[in-house]
Amino acid sequence: MKNLKLASGEKGDRTIVKVSNAEIGRGFVVIAGPCSVENERQVLETAHAVKDAGADMLRGGAFKPRTSPYAFQGLGLRGLKILEKARQETGLPIVSEVVDPRDVSWVAEFADVLQIGARNMQNFSLLKEVGRAGRPVLLKRGMHSTLEEWLNCAEYVLSEGNPDVILCERGIRTFEKYTRNTLDLSAVPAIKELTHLPIIIDPTHSTGRISLIGPMSLAAVAAGSDGLIIEVHHKPEEALCDAEQALTPDMFIDIMGRLKALKSFLDNQAS
Ligand code: PEP
Ligand code: MN
Numbered sequence: 001m002k003n004l005k006l007a008s009g010e011k012g013d014r015t016i017v018k019v020s021n022a023e024i025g026r027g028f029v030v031i032a033g034p035c036s037v038e039n040e041r042q043v044l045e046t047a048h049a050v051k052d053a054g055a056d057m058l059r060g061g062a063f064k065p066r067t068s069p070y071a072f073q074g075l076g077l078r079g080l081k082i083l084e085k086a087r088q089e090t091g092l093p094i095v096s097e098v099v100d101p102r103d104v105s106w107v108a109e110f111a112d113v114l115q116i117g118a119r120n121m122q123n124f125s126l127l128k129e130v131g132r133a134g135r136p137v138l139l140k141r142g143m144h145s146t147l148e149e150w151l152n153c154a155e156y157v158l159s160e161g162n163p164d165v166i167l168c169e170r171g172i173r174t175f176e177k178y179t180r181n182t183l184d185l186s187a188v189p190a191i192k193e194l195t196h197l198p199i200i201i202d203p204t205h206s207t208g209r210i211s212l213i214g215p216m217s218l219a220a221v222a223a224g225s226d227g228l229i230i231e232v233h234h235k236p237e238e239a240l241c242d243a244e245q246a247l248t249p250d251m252f253i254d255i256m257g258r259l260k261a262l263k264s265f266l267d268n269q270a271s
Contacts, residue, residue, distance in 0.1 A: 001148050001151060001194060003152060003155070004151055004152070004155055004194075004195070005155070005159070006155055006158040006159060006163075007151050007152075007154045007155045007158055007165075007195045007196075007197060008194070008195060008196075009192075009193060009194050009195050009196055012196070013196060014196045014198070015163065015164070015165070015196050015197050015198060016198070017136045017164045017165075017166050017198060018164075019057065019093045019112050019113055019136055020091075020093045020112065021056075022056040022057060022093065024136075024166050024198045024200065024226050024227055025197075025198035025226050028221065028225075028226065028227055028228075028259075028263055029056045029057065029200070029226065029227035029228075030054065030055045030056050030057075030227055030228050030230065030256070030259070031055065031056065031057040031058070031059050031095050031200070031227065031228065031229040031230070032050040032053075032055040032057075032058070032059060032229070032230045032231075032232045032252060033046055033047065033050060033055075033058045033059035033060045033095075033231070033232060034046050034059070034060050034061075034231060034232065034233045034239065034246065035060075035061060035064075035231050035233070035239065035241040035242040035246065036060065036061040036062075036064050036072065036074050036075075036079070036239075036240060036241040036242075037060045037061065037062050037074065037075050037079035037080075037082050037083060038075075038239070038240050039082070040082050040085065042233070042234060042235075042238075043060055043082045043083065043085075043086050044082075044085065044086055044089060045234040046232055046233060046234045046249070047086035047089065047090045047092060048089070048090060049232065049234060049249035049252070050092075050232050050249070050252060051090040051091075051092055053249065053252050053253045053256045054256050054260070055092065055252075055256075056092070056093075056227075057092055057093045057094070057095055057112070057113070058083070058086055058087065058090065058092040058093070058094055058095065059094075059095045059096070059115075059229055059231070060079070060082075060083050060086075060094070060095075060096060061074055061079075061096060061097045061115075061241075062074050062075055062076055062077070062078075062079030062080045062083065062096055062097075062107075063076060063079075063096075063097055063098065063099045063100070063103070063107075064097075064241055065097075065099050065117055065119050065120065066241075071241070072240040072241055079096075080096065080107065080110035080111070081110070083096060083110060083111070084110050087112075093112035093113065094110065094111050094112050094113070095111065095112070095113040095115055095138055095229070096110070096111040096113075096114070096115060097114075097115040097116070097117050098111070098114050098115070098116070098126070098130065099117065099120060099126070100126070101123075101125045101126045101128075101129040104126070104129040104130055104133050105129075105133060108133040108134065108135045111135065112135065112136070113135060113136045113137070113138050113166070114130050114133060114135050114136070114137050114138070115137075115138040115140065116130065116137060116138065116139050116140060116153075117140055118140045118141060118142050118143050118170055118205075119142070119143075121139065121140060121141065121142035121145055121149075121150065121153050122142060122145070122149070122153060124153075124156055127153055127156035127157050127160075128156060128157075128160050130157060130162070131156060131157040131158070131159065131160025131161065131162045132160050132161065132162070133162070134162070135162075135164075136162075136164035136165070136166060137157050137162060137164065137165050137166070138166045138168055138200075138229070139153060139154055139157065139165055139166065139167055139168065140168045140170050140202070141167070141168065141169050141170060141172070141184075141187070143170075143171065143172055143173045143181060144172065144173055145172070147187060147190055147191065147194060150167065151191075151194060151195055154167065154195070154197060165197050166197070166198050166199070166200060166226075167191060167195075167197055167198065167199040167200070168199070168200050168201070168202055168229060169183070169184055169185075169187040169188065169191075169199060169200075169201050169202065169206070170201075170202035170205045170206050171183045171184070171202070171205055171206025171207070172184050178209075179206070179207045179208055179209060179212065180205065180206070180207060180208025180209070180245070181205065181206050181207075181208070182206070183201070183203065183206035183207060183216055185201070185216075185219055185220065185223050186223075187199065188201065188220065188223040188224050188225050189223060189224055192224060198226040198227075199225060199226055200220075200225055200226050200227040200228055200229055201216070201217070201220035201223075201225045201227075201228050201229075202228070202229045202230075203216035203217045203220065203228060203230060204229070204230050204231040204242070204245050204246075204247075205231075205242075205245070207245070208244070208245050209244075209245065210244075210245060210246075210247060210251065213230065213245075213247060213251075213255065214251075214254070214255045214258065217230070217255055217258075217259060218258060218259065218262055221259060221262050221263055221266065222262070222266070228259075230247065230252065230255075231245060231246045231247065232246060232247045232248070232249060232251075232252045233246035233247075233248070234248075234249060236248055
């Protein structure tokens, strides 16, 4: 891809993004937590549950880009303070979305990884701002975007001096309606051919169906993904956002067990 000066695969060594003890691009990293931060109890209970199940990082949105302006928009600063408390209690680094370039510098004081959502993938002023924020960036693929467009967005971040970009495939729009989006698993090996940046899979927003999250998580491991980001809620029936696709802690424990078994099977085959 001719416009890629920094993201291109020809650059040689693969990028490993370090976030506390987690290394994205080496091993397999699992980010889990609620869609949005709703209250302290919800976040702390969920954070402890995912930590106990073996998650490496905690996710949670304090700014929610919603289809309707009347839907819950997130708690903002109050939400980030709750996430900070969860990090203190569990030690899990925080992944949280930023939606406005004006908020980047202060959100970066709370979040260990700045998430750019699918709807903002091509928000170029936001990309430049996170490129200067001194924090790793989780760049989700836009729901209508080609791999080339996506990698050019990564290039925006890299070209501002930030080498720590993690790509996240979260499903693209197709004519299929049974699933929320269509998970493009082929993006994993394709991205590995095209760039040195790590890529993770979001089996939650791509399928929108609890029953499909486990199988797609296992498929992500088999495809060579560097990790997963999954929504878990301590009481999904009470979730203010994406309730229908949040796993209970028990479901998450079950998936983590199967992931571990598959990982060790594949590692043994390789060695
Ligand atoms: C999210 O991860 O909370 C989210 C809104 O995802 P996406 O941007 O992929 O829709
Ligand atoms: Mn969500």
